[in-house]
Amino acid sequence: MDVVRPEFGPDASLSREEMEALQRDIADAAVFEDDLDVDPGAVRTGSVEEGQASLPDDSASDAPVVGVDQAFVDDRAVSAAVALRDGEVVERAHAVADTEIPYVPGLLSFREGTAILRAFEALDADPDLALVDGSGRIHFREAGIATHVGVMLDLPTVGVAKNLLCGHLRDPPEGHMAAGERVPVVADDSMTAPDGTVVGYALQSRQYDDPERRHVNPLYVSPGHRVGAATAADLVWQTCAGYKLPEPTRLADADAAELTETVDT
Numbered sequence: 001m002d003v004v005r006p007e008f009g010p011d012a013s014l015s016r017e018e019m020e021a022l023q024r025d026i027a028d029a030a031v032f033e034d035d036l037d038v039d040p041g042a043v044r045t046g047s048v049e050e051g052q053a054s055l056p057d058d059s060a061s062d063a064p065v066v067g068v069d070q071a072f073v074d075d076r077a078v079s080a081a082v083a084l085r086d087g088e089v090v091e092r093a094h095a096v097a098d099t100e101i102p103y104v105p106g107l108l109s110f111r112e113g114t115a116i117l118r119a120f121e122a123l124d125a126d127p128d129l130a131l132v133d134g135s136g137r138i139h140f141r142e143a144g145i146a147t148h149v150g151v152m153l154d155l156p157t158v159g160v161a162k163n164l165l166c167g168h169l170r171d172p173p174e175g176h177m178a179a180g181e182r183v184p185v186v187a188d189d190s191m192t193a194p195d196g197t198v199v200g201y202a203l204q205s206r207q208y209d210d211p212e213r214r215h216v217n218p219l220y221v222s223p224g225h226r227v228g229a230a231t232a233a234d235l236v237w238q239t240c241a242g243y244k245l246p247e248p249t250r251l252a253d254a255d256a257a258e259l260t261e262t263v264d265t
Contacts, residue, residue, distance in 0.1 A: 037156075043235055045086075161219065
């Protein structure tokens, strides 16, 4: 898959101010509304019987969905991309790139973005959707790694993060959420989005029967590009198959970890 907006390349040689300015330009170019080439309701990558999402019997889609995740070996990022179609893995690809800069909250794409883009370039599949480990619009400048990658590829993307980078829950639950529940994440004054804007959702993708004894924390799901916030949460829920992570990123996470054993140190 080819890059279509190379001017937004994650150049690690830029100053912090230049990186942040570039992110604002990326956010301006991003589309945080549904603009997919497939019916979002038909997307799935796991068994409906085994998973927790409930879909119509005739909802299978031919749309390839790609999950992307990273692992690290010394100062190199190992990015794994796994393409699935209707629950079956159709292709795997990966790439390795120097990280060049340390981790800085809000600038993750400048550390890991090159490896992710190279993994996409190694794919023969032409995906209709990508789920990226990391934030999308839930970001100080509305341009997390899922947005950065999505805009550069002009590909519908969703950010799937394990921690909340910024913003806050609009209606925090009193206790632990049940599987399938979601709460809007809204912008606060640390973000460029107007206060109160729904920028994503805390999605409870899995939960134990007795969360007071043992519980699973929610995922923080946000639109990357060409997907709205509510649809992003729907897509992640629909692609879960009984695990906390949606199936595409769960498989990519496993691949990335395995690949680190083969990368020369």
